[in-house]
Amino acid sequence: QVQLVESGGGLVQPGGSLRLSCAASGNIFGIYAMGWYRQAPGKQRELVATCTIGGSPNYADSVKGRFTISIDNAKNTVYLQMNSLKPEDTAIYYCNALKNGAGYWGQGTQVTVSS
Secondary structure (H helix, E strand, O other): OEEEEEEOOEEEOOOOOEEEEEEEEEOOOOEEEEEEEEEOOOOOOEEEEEEEOOOOEEEOOOOOOOEEEEEEOOOOEEEEEEOOOOHHHOEEEEEEEEEOOEEEEOOOEEEEEOO
């Protein structure tokens, strides 16, 4: 089993920044990718950013140039740096990890961008 614990969500004004963190624990050996998804009310869950361990990141078009994903392998933690936030970024953000073809999810953390 893999457990994912998220932190860093909250309320921020448009144009502001937040950094989300997700720490993996448990049987973490074999994790080969981590990433972030989000789901706004009434909408489908969508990919935000993913990255393979030691590999290249990929981003949704809507966040390119504003968000940065990074993985600290020593800490078993994935980060999502979110800059220039917009109201349309408001959603529940979920951490994800892949291991041996299986997916694991965090509980989700709320990000609200509002004046």
